[in-house]
Structure formats: C-alpha cells, structure tokens
Amino acid sequence: MTEITFPAGAANQAEADRGPLSARIAALPRVDRRLLLGFVCVSLLALVLGLGFGLTTALARGGMIALDADSAYRVLTLHGTSAFFWWLYLAQVALMIGLAAGESTEGLKARPLIIAGVVVLVSGLVLSEGTALLRTPLLYDANPDLGREDPRAVAGMAGGHLLLALGLVLTSLAAIVTVLRARDRVTGAMTAMGFGVLAWAGFLIVSAIAAVNAFLPNLLWAFGRGAFPADAATEWHILFHNLHYLPLMATVLTWYALTQETTGTTSAFGSGFSKVVFSSYLVFVPPTSLYHMFLEPNLAESVRVTGSLLSLFVSVPTLTAFLVIVSSLELATRAKGTPAGLFGWIGRLPWGNPAFSAMGVAIVSTLLGLVFAFVLIQEKFAPLISDTLFVPGYFHFFAVGAVTETFLAGFLVIIPALTGRAVWQPRLMAAMPWLVLVGLVIFGACGMLAGLQGVPRRTFDIAYDGAAPAGWHALMVGFAVGAMVFASGLAIELFGVLRMLVGGKRGVPMAAMAPRPAGVPGGAAWTGPIAVVLLVALMTGATIGTFEVMRSLPIVVVGGHAGH
Amino acid sequence: MSQERHFTTRRGFVAAMGFGGLGLYVTWAAYGASPLPFFSTHASDDADAHGGHMMRMAEDTDHADPSMSGMHEGGPLSPVEFTRRHAEFLTRFQEADGSVRPVAVPAAPVHEPDSAMAGHDQAAIKHGISTAEPIEVYFLAGRFSFEPDRLKLRVGQPYRFQMMASDVAHGASIAFGQASRIVRLRPDMVTTLDLTFLQAGTHLVYCTVYCGPGHDGMRGLITVV
Amino acid sequence: MRSIPLEAGLVLGVALVWAVLAAVYRFSPALGMPGYVRVWGAGAVMFLALAMPLLRWR
Numbered sequence: 001m002t003e004i005t006f007p008a009g010a011a012n013q014a015e016a017d018r019g020p021l022s023a024r025i026a027a028l029p030r031v032d033r034r035l036l037l038g039f040v041c042v043s044l045l046a047l048v049l050g051l052g053f054g055l056t057t058a059l060a061r062g063g064m065i066a067l068d069a070d071s072a073y074r075v076l077t078l079h080g081t082s083a084f085f086w087w088l089y090l091a092q093v094a095l096m097i098g099l100a101a102g103e104s105t106e107g108l109k110a111r112p113l114i115i116a117g118v119v120v121l122v123s124g125l126v127l128s129e130g131t132a133l134l135r136t137p138l139l140y141d142a143n144p145d146l147g148r149e150d151p152r153a154v155a156g157m158a159g160g161h162l163l164l165a166l167g168l169v170l171t172s173l174a175a176i177v178t179v180l181r182a183r184d185r186v187t188g189a190m191t192a193m194g195f196g197v198l199a200w201a202g203f204l205i206v207s208a209i210a211a212v213n214a215f216l217p218n219l220l221w222a223f224g225r226g227a228f229p230a231d232a233a234t235e236w237h238i239l240f241h242n243l244h245y246l247p248l249m250a251t252v253l254t255w256y257a258l259t260q261e262t263t264g265t266t267s268a269f270g271s272g273f274s275k276v277v278f279s280s281y282l283v284f285v286p287p288t289s290l291y292h293m294f295l296e297p298n299l300a301e302s303v304r305v306t307g308s309l310l311s312l313f314v315s316v317p318t319l320t321a322f323l324v325i326v327s328s329l330e331l332a333t334r335a336k337g338t339p340a341g342l343f344g345w346i347g348r349l350p351w352g353n354p355a356f357s358a359m360g361v362a363i364v365s366t367l368l369g370l371v372f373a374f375v376l377i378q379e380k381f382a383p384l385i386s387d388t389l390f391v392p393g394y395f396h397f398f399a400v401g402a403v404t405e406t407f408l409a410g411f412l413v414i415i416p417a418l419t420g421r422a423v424w425q426p427r428l429m430a431a432m433p434w435l436v437l438v439g440l441v442i443f444g445a446c447g448m449l450a451g452l453q454g455v456p457r458r459t460f461d462i463a464y465d466g467a468a469p470a471g472w473h474a475l476m477v478g479f480a481v482g483a484m485v486f487a488s489g490l491a492i493e494l495f496g497v498l499r500m501l502v503g504g505k506r507g508v509p510m511a512a513m514a515p516r517p518a519g520v521p522g523g524a525a526w527t528g529p530i531a532v533v534l535l536v537a538l539m540t541g542a543t544i545g546t547f548e549v550m551r552s553l554p555i556v557v558v559g560g561h562a563g564h
Numbered sequence: 565m566s567q568e569r570h571f572t573t574r575r576g577f578v579a580a581m582g583f584g585g586l587g588l589y590v591t592w593a594a595y596g597a598s599p600l601p602f603f604s605t606h607a608s609d610d611a612d613a614h615g616g617h618m619m620r621m622a623e624d625t626d627h628a629d630p631s632m633s634g635m636h637e638g639g640p641l642s643p644v645e646f647t648r649r650h651a652e653f654l655t656r657f658q659e660a661d662g663s664v665r666p667v668a669v670p671a672a673p674v675h676e677p678d679s680a681m682a683g684h685d686q687a688a689i690k691h692g693i694s695t696a697e698p699i700e701v702y703f704l705a706g707r708f709s710f711e712p713d714r715l716k717l718r719v720g721q722p723y724r725f726q727m728m729a730s731d732v733a734h735g736a737s738i739a740f741g742q743a744s745r746i747v748r749l750r751p752d753m754v755t756t757l758d759l760t761f762l763q764a765g766t767h768l769v770y771c772t773v774y775c776g777p778g779h780d781g782m783r784g785l786i787t788v789v
Numbered sequence: 790m791r792s793i794p795l796e797a798g799l800v801l802g803v804a805l806v807w808a809v810l811a812a813v814y815r816f817s818p819a820l821g822m823p824g825y826v827r828v829w830g831a832g833a834v835m836f837l838a839l840a841m842p843l844l845r846w847r
Contacts, residue, residue, distance in 0.1 A: 069777045139774055145732040145751075146776060180842055188794060188843075195796050202800075202839050206832035213827050233733065233750070235824045242828075272795055273575050279799040282836070286810040286829050295748040297755040300819040312586045320582030327573060374588055380597045383746050387735050387772040454737055454744025456772040461780040467768045469741045524570040529577075532584040540591045547595045549743045554765075556722075557745060558758035 024102040025417035032107040043090030050083025062480025072460040073137040080140025091407040100175040104182040110174040117170035124163025131156025155222035158215040165208035172201035192274035207242040214239040241289040247403040252321040262356040265332040288314040294382035311377035327525035354429035358409035361433035365401025393447025422507030424499035439486025446478030643752040650702035663714035698724035705734035708778030735772030761788040797843035808833035
C-alpha cells in the first residue's frame, strides 16, 4: 500500500526562512543575472512591438487612422505575433528562470541550455517579425490556407513559432534541472514555488510538442516535403488551448511569489495545498479544450455538448488560487490589527507598491474576464459571438489586465534586484495599472457590445458601404478610445520598467517584506468566498443577457453543422 | 495552529468554492441549454421560435461520420453534388436584376414530422411560420464574394441553406441589428442550416473569417418580404 | 506501507489524466482528432518521466 505524504507546516516554514525573492535574485551569480536581464530585455522589446501594433490596429478599427487592407492585416499579424506569442512567452521564460534561480542558492543549473535558448528564441523572434513584416500576412495563427500562393510566408511564420517551441523546451529543461537540484538535501521536499515551476516548465514542454504538431506539417509543406496540412485549423486549436492557459498558470504562480514579496504573506493553507492547486492546472487543461471549436461545422453534436459541460471546469484552478491568495492576505492583514468591517483590511494592503498595485489590478481584471469567458463556453452562443469582436473584447481583460500586468509586476521585483536601480516614480507606477483597467473596461464593454451586435473580429472596414447596422461605428470609436487609454497607461508602465534598466537612479528597491508563515488564529476570511459568489452572480447575469439577445433574433434556426 | 479553523479557512471549503463556476449550470438548465438532463427544463414554444436558441439538430445525428459523404437524399451533400445543385439553383432562380428568389419546387416530398418535431410545428404555426418543407438555398462562399450575393426570401417560409466554402475558410453572418447569426464554413464541407425569417427587412451578410486581402468587401444582402 | 512524496503523486496523477484523455480521443470515433492523441499522449509520457526523479529521492 502506498500513501502520499502531505507536508504542510514544515515546508511553509522552510519557504518563510529563505528571505525575499529580490534578495535571492540579487545574490545570484553574475552570469545568471545577465542571462535573466537578457530575457527581460528581449521580452520587453516584444511588448513594445505588440503594444504599438495593437494600438495601431485599434485606431484603424475605430476609423481614426486609415490603412489599406494589406497594411491593416499586416499590422494585425504583427500585433498578435508580437504580443501573444513573443511577449507572453518570453516574459514567461524570464519569470520562470528567475523563480527557478531563486530556489537555488547556487543559481541556475544547465546554463548551456539557457544560453542556447537565448540564441534560438532571438532567432525565432527575428524570423517571425521579419516574415510578418515582409510576406503575406497570415495572422498570428500562421494559417497555411492564406499562404497557398506564398509558401515562404508559411515557412517563415511556422519556422518562427517552431523556434519559439525549441527555445521553450531548452529553457524549461534548465528550469526543471534547477528546481530539482534545489530540493531539500535530506527529505527531497520542494517548496511550493519550486514545484510550481516544475509543473509550469513541464506544461511549456508539452505546449512545445503541440506547436510541433501544429506547425511542422506547415513547414514541411512550405518546403515541398509534405502534403498540404488540411487539418491545420484543428491542430491550431489544440495548441491554442495550451497557449492561452499557460500564461494564466504563470500569472497565478507570479501572484504567489508577489504576495510573499510585497506583503510577506505565505499561504495560510500550507505549501502542500498550493502544490495541489498548481498541479490542478495540468489536470483541468485537457478536458476543457473543446470550447474553442464550437463553431467548427464538422464537430459532432455530442462532442459540442460534452465540451460545453467540461468547460464549466475551466476556472477551477484560477478560482482556487485566487481564494488561497486573497484569504491568506485577509488573515495575515487582520492578524496585524482589527480593520473595520468586512472589507476594511483591503485598505491596509500596500497599494503604494507598484508591483502590488499591478497584481491587484490583475486580480480584478481576471475576475472581469472570467465573467465573460463563461459566456463563450456555452456552445449555443457560438453562432452569436464566436468570430466577433466579443472575443478580443473579453480576452484583453486576461491578456493585458491579468497577464501583462502580472508579468510587469514580476519585473518590478526582479529588475531592481538585477540592476540595483530603484523603481521609477513609484506613485505614478502604482497608479498606472488602474488607468489600464479603466481603459480595458471601456475597450471591453464597447468590444463585447459590438461583438454581440455582430461586428466581426478580424475585419477592418465594417461600414460595408453603408449597409452595416447603425450602432456599429459608435461602438468601434469607443473600442479605440478604450485602447488608447489602456495603451497610454501601459506605455507609461513600460517606460518606468525600461528606466530601471537604463538610466534610472541607483537606489534601494521597494521594501521587500520578510516572509512569515500566515497563522490561522481561528479568524474568518470572507472576502474571497464573497467575491466568488459575486462572480457567479455576474456570470449568471451575463449569460442571461446573452440568452435574451439570442431570443430577440427574428429567426428560427435549426442545424448549422456539416456532413463531412 | 492548534486553534480550530474557521470554515472559510479550511482547505476543503476553499477547494469547493473553486468549483463555483459550475453554478452557471443552473442558468443553462433554466434556458433549456444544459448539456445534461440534470435540472433541465424544456424551453417553451415561445423560446423555440425566437432566435433559435433551442437549436434542434437535423434528424441525422452522426454528422462526423465520413461514410455519410456523397449521400444526397436525407443526408449531407458531397461537395461535387453541392456544386452541381448550386449551379442549377442559380440558373433556375436568378432574376433579371441578378438577385436570386428561390421558390418551392412543386414536386417536393411531403415531410412527416416525428414526435420531436410536433412541438416545434405547433410553435411554428403559433408564430405564423409555414410548416411546409423548407425551400433549398445553395450558398457558396469564395474569395471574395458570396454566390448568390443578393437573396430575396419570404417571411415565415422555412429555407434550408446548404452552404460551402470553395477555397479557404469563410464565415457567413447575417446582421439583424441587435445581434447576428454566424456560420463558419470550411472548404469542401457542406454545412446545413434551416432558417425561417419572422420579420421583413434587409439584412447584411458578411464574411467573419479573415480570408485574404479582399475580405472586407465580402458581403451580400438578404431581403425578406 | 510505502509512502511517495506529494510532488511525485501529483505529477503521476497529471500523467494519468493526460493518458486517459489521450485514450478517449484515440478510441472515440466521434472526436476524430488524432492531434489530441499525439499531444496529450506525449504529455502523459513527459509527466511520467518528470515523476521519476521525484520518486527516486527516497
């Protein structure tokens, strides 16, 4: 008989005893600090490109700048490629390597893999951006159908994505080796973060396999070595599901580290429970993958229905992690005094710390995103909102508000530790995430309303020579205004981050809190559960609203599937 | 940590709350859109006749079975058969101004509704929808136009849209002002959709899947009288 | 009674879930998506391999 040992208190104490992450990063060998800075710089370059092309896209869609069709779709391709593939994944590599290195007193292991990873990833970035800039725009999914007359475009985009996959494998292997070697020498136990990095790196490797499954056939066809990849759309969906889940897992792991770093709070539920939560991402990924395909005509009805049901589980890991973090923070803050009322403790959190402020906005943005993500998982709504502006309207709450803000928050901790430069204008930097959130709310509200009305997701000229419904244009203007607002906030944050790399004042980093185990002195933690109840109520409201919009259509519809 | 934990700080409670999103199932069930029969309530006839949110699937359920390809009567169309019928459809129903006005073929077979259809038909009668056999409409999407790009249809008349993309993936969305109804079309894959328009009006039809540089101009009109 | 570390148990659990999903996609004709079999199957093998060093410590 075998039983699984479930460490709690002891492992928590060990995590608390290690000191702040920033101090551990600052103590890394010079070569590791340089490697880490290299990844941070390259990822920020991708963010600059993604943000610039994204804003251009939104302004063009709002009719504020004029682009011809070729330029417009090229800009959209560059935006998706830069932001989704390169920023989100290079930043993940930087954070994964940083958190892995922070686990070990000796720094990174398997450095040659990381050095090779840098070379491969930079080559991939150049190839992707160059192809998107110079060849037929295929959009970020590198659709080979659109490149039948331009196989070089297919080869370049697929090649770039495959180099990204290879770079992820190399760096993930190094991260795995690092955290495995950092285990307790006596018991072999890992910290929650060490295990989280292991699971994250493993998931990155599987996603690289999914990328090979999706893009290698495209590359072979482009080189005349294989048949045309007829299943490219399905293979892309398989990869995409992993790709959009991974940044969320990385986000939650970063929250875990940031909570400890900025407030000194470790999980009140023990490191063992955190490990279960981290690994639950890997359990809930495969079964929830079908909802991206609800509009595909060849998807069997039974699969569509099963996929809808399974998709209800998509938020389980994120909501559980949210509860762990919020309840731990509430307990730790209440333990310091007695803040008034149910939510008074929230005001005692370190909102003046830019990293914490960005994390707070990220948590709010995640909850907002979840409200509308749960509209999309109902397969009956696919013919109403899939392929419309509803999709970018909601997912920017995740991509920008949740993930990008979290990754920048992580950088606000890591970079000062690496460069010795203080955070630029901390009060301004702490305010900017809220400006980003305001912009996202405008952008998301207009985008989702426009999507509900049928505005297509990837069409620049939606006037259709005056045949389009009257309300579309005004919503597109709001969409562009929202983009301008959040892009402004993000640009200022980005500038502040860059100032910590170049030309900023040398000084003491933001005060890192010494971690301590969060005690549970019989107190209650109601904020997290209330937030979840509120979230479900909002999800319900959004779902009912969408059902009612659907009922209002003056048609009766039966079917919508293909024979073969 | 010897003190008793409050239930809100117990691992089991937190883990259970993590499944809070499943609460949405109740709403799905209330609208008759729950994937499982648990708590499911059947949508009213009213709901069925507005917006089609209770989309009853066609009689043949094994749509993913490749062995079905090539079947015509009562089954999905093969691309070759679709192309033949599409050409015939345009020839037969095209009017002098280039628009297409499909009308019922006199020899159409009588449709025997099964028990599941019975409720639907009652709802249809209530809403002034003809219970006659749907009129076939053949709709082809290709870079960068729809064929036909102008359709003239009648209020209350069921139409069976047989649709296919000829080259790359396309979308076909019908704009109703307050919302749209989208279908994604894949090359050489015939998609079937039965549509009955309940009100007169002119509706924009547009491509929702980026298909190349002429994508923005890919549109048509459906006029319902 | 032999105990295995929590970390190894969790990673083995993940490998099992992915293997089951790969098998479901492999043997369910309605799904018809072999790419899922390849990706989830490879993932199951990868996580199984990842569990090995976690098991070997003790």
